[in-house]
Amino acid sequence: MSEPAARNFFPNREAPVGIRTFLVLAVLLFVAGQVAAEVPASNTLVKAGRLVDPRTGTVISPAAVLIENGKIKEVGPASQMQTHAAGDVKTIDVGSATLLPGLIDSHTHLFLDIIVPPELEQQRHSNGLFAPGMLLAVIESPSKRVLMGAQAAREDLESGITTVRNLGHSGIDGDTELRDAINAGRVVGPRILASGRKLITRSDYVQNLNPALADAILEQEFLLIDGTDRARQAVRQNEFQNVDVIKVAADENLTVPELGAVIEEAHRKHLKVAVHAVDKTSIQTSIDAGADSIEHGNEATDAQLKQMHDKGIFFDFTPTSYGDFFTKIFDGTIAMSLKLRPERRGSDERTRQRYNDLAQQLLKGAEFPDASDESRDRVYDSLVQRVMKSGVKFAAGSDMGWFYPGKTRGEASISRFPTLHKAGMPSLDVIRAITTNAAEMLGWQDKVGAVEPGKFADLVAVAGDPIADITELERVRFVMKNGEVIKNEDGAR
């Protein structure tokens, strides 16, 4: 076959020897590839005491998952799968553990590593509590950041997070490059949906900077929206970089036409738009413009939840500050003065009291106070319960970007999800928020989020029953991504 083909390429003369050799080799490699494809694929059978299907809530016990070429081929009772697993099958038995789909963190910031600034800096510099840490471009090179991001990605995966949606703060191309490096097998990490630079208006971040230098710094992290043309241009810049999703931060400066232009442009390229919106006005802008998901959504009213429900907009919970998260971070990273320490403790207690009362009122239908107040736990409880009641589609993300002393990035991220249960979400729904629901929000429902035939073989196992004790998620013992074992603490074979 090779000789005539070569002659066709060079009709008037013999092909040079080098090229002929190349063509012969190419054909040989092609044939070799065909032979390899005919060899039976290597199968893996993962056996476990239990398997929870988040979609239906059903439990199979004992269960097994048959995997072929990194994808799930079949799921069912262990005895049945054993008979289907014919031929050369590698068995991994995780004992009495419970299998779940690999977890999805649908809102994270792998390239942030915010360390709370010392007390005096917070008091004397008017650059906001976390602003220096959120603008790492000021002090760290892109190379340094991408290596740090790679570590955070590996730590996420080791804790059971097999897919993340990274929503900004990655420098210009940190997240798209890390995604490609992971996909190419150069770095170990979860599947990444990368947003590239976050689209913002000229507001918060800008006001924290030296005006003479602001734009040069901002360009390293953000794309500015200023009118509908600029909004479309920003989306196209990110498209050119091959992002998977568009992230916008809505605030009172962002208009419905501007956000509408972003969304129209993104949808033309089949990209979803995730909008950071905390206050009531921004949430309304996001709803009116037709966002795909609203991130945070803290001040959503019941009327807004109904509109989100009717439009099919996802609510993405980020219970990052729930509980004493920040006090714990303060404890480990800054030397608190004798004055600040009791103040923090006292303010935790006072806000707890204050928001207890407020939450009661909210549950009775009162309006959220027009506040820039940080929303606190009890308000969050009412939010969680109202979202659940509204029937709006929901998912959850850690919004992790902080350095948490004593925890890896993965441990810090996962620690946020059981708080949703504390806030009143049933355990199974917490699991759905970071598996099946998240996959749908990401538009990856055909790829991840469930242990079902055809999906990637992304699995985790915990020792106990996560429905009875949702904190089991914080102790993932076994992680598989794409059919490959990433972690196996019990040494199961």
Ligand SMILES: [Zn+2]
């Ligand atoms: Zn965020």
